[in-house]
Amino acid sequence: MALIAQYFIPFISYPYTGETIDCDLCGCPDHKVICRHDRRFKKLQTVACLQCGLMRTNPMPTKAEIEEYYSNVYRLDYGLTLSRPSKRHLNRSHDQAKSRMELLRPVLKPGARVLDFGCGAGVFLHHAKTAGYETLGIEPGSQFASFARDELGVEVINDIWEQVELPHNFDVITAVEVLEHLRHPVLAMRWLADALANDGILYVTVPNMLPSKKETFRRFHFAHLYQFTPTTLTWVAAAAGLEPDPRFEPNGTRIVFRKTEKGPCLPDFNLNYGEGMCEQYAHASVSQYLLSGRWLRSMGSRLTKSIRDTIR
Numbered sequence: 608m609a610l611i612a613q614y615f616i617p618f619i620s621y622p623y624t625g626e627t628i629d630c631d632l633c634g635c636p637d638h639k640v641i642c643r644h645d646r647r648f649k650k651l652q653t654v655a656c657l658q659c660g661l662m663r664t665n666p667m668p669t670k671a672e673i674e675e676y677y678s679n680v681y682r683l684d685y686g687l688t689l690s691r692p693s694k695r696h697l698n699r700s701h702d703q704a705k706s707r708m709e710l711l712r713p714v715l716k717p718g719a720r721v722l723d724f725g726c727g728a729g730v731f732l733h734h735a736k737t738a739g740y741e742t743l744g745i746e747p748g749s750q751f752a753s754f755a756r757d758e759l760g761v762e763v764i765n766d767i768w769e770q771v772e773l774p775h776n777f778d779v780i781t782a783v784e785v786l787e788h789l790r791h792p793v794l795a796m797r798w799l800a801d802a803l804a805n806d807g808i809l810y811v812t813v814p815n816m817l818p819s820k821k822e823t824f825r826r827f828h829f830a831h832l833y834q835f836t837p838t839t840l841t842w843v844a845a846a847a848g849l850e851p852d853p854r855f856e857p858n859g860t861r862i863v864f865r866k867t868e869k870g871p872c873l874p875d876f877n878l879n880y881g882e883g884m885c886e887q888y889a890h891a892s893v894s895q896y897l898l899s900g901r902w903l904r905s906m907g908s909r910l911t912k913s914i915r916d917t918i919r
């Protein structure tokens with residue numbers, strides 16, 4: 608219990624040791640610190656690769672430490688219940704599923720095979736199945752996988768992706784807010800690209816980490832091991848043999864990819880991208896933020912949104 612509490616107490620470090628790793632995308636060991644805290648005001652160091660700019664948590668939690676976190680802390684940390692998805696979560700998932708279907712439907716043939724990687728409670732799969740598509744989900748969380756199967760009637764593999772062998776014939780794969788949670792996003796992208804039919808598409812969204820007005824530390828979270836900009840996401844995809852599909856206009860870090868003819872290969876990195884990016888993240892002081900009272904306004908708007916999404 609004391610260990611779990613350490614994940615939530617502000618200003619102290621997370622209860623993990625981690626390991627120093629090279630960049631998952633380009634293999635470069637050199638990096639620069641972007642931020643030393645996260646949105647809980649806890650100590651958490653995020654660095655950017657000096658070559659390609661891909662951001663990661665440093666030190667990186669080990670595989671065992673990640674498993675420990677997801678087994679005991681993750682759902683609590685995200686304000687989700689351990690037993691079943693909250694009404695707020697389901698309402699938000701329905702909205703997101705609807706817009707995802709609207710975007711993808713024009714290019715889907717009847718009976719298309721749809722995989723949702725990190726399907727959570729299975730809401731998107733339910734929408735896709737109702738629309739007549741053949742569906743499959745992958746979800747490591749057992750409670751959410753059970754909900755998807757038992758209450759929404761969709762087929763879900765309840766396992767971590769490294770243990771799952773997929774056929775190579777999916778017409779569309781979606782991965783919504785998943786890649787940032789994985790220790791090896793490049794390998795995961797290759798695994799997804801392999802599972803696509805030749806003319807299949809991969810719909811990906813991750814948080815867009817281009818510099819913004821928001822205080823830098825408020826954009827980081829222990830569960831997010833990697834951070835992407837539209838450029839680094841596209842480079843990770845290229846390393847997996849994917850390129851943006853011209854039929855879909857990219858929207859920040861929401862991008863629909865298709866397979867390239869040449870297959871997986873490292874892109875021509877703009878070698879100044881990583882270093883240039885580091886300069887753009889302004890240092891924001893946690894104590895000044897707390898003293899300014901700005902956190903009250905942010906807390907208020909989060910609470911309002913949460914209530915609205917629960918009771919509608």
Ligand SMILES: [Zn+2]
Nearest residue numbers: 630633656659
């Ligand atoms: Zn790199």
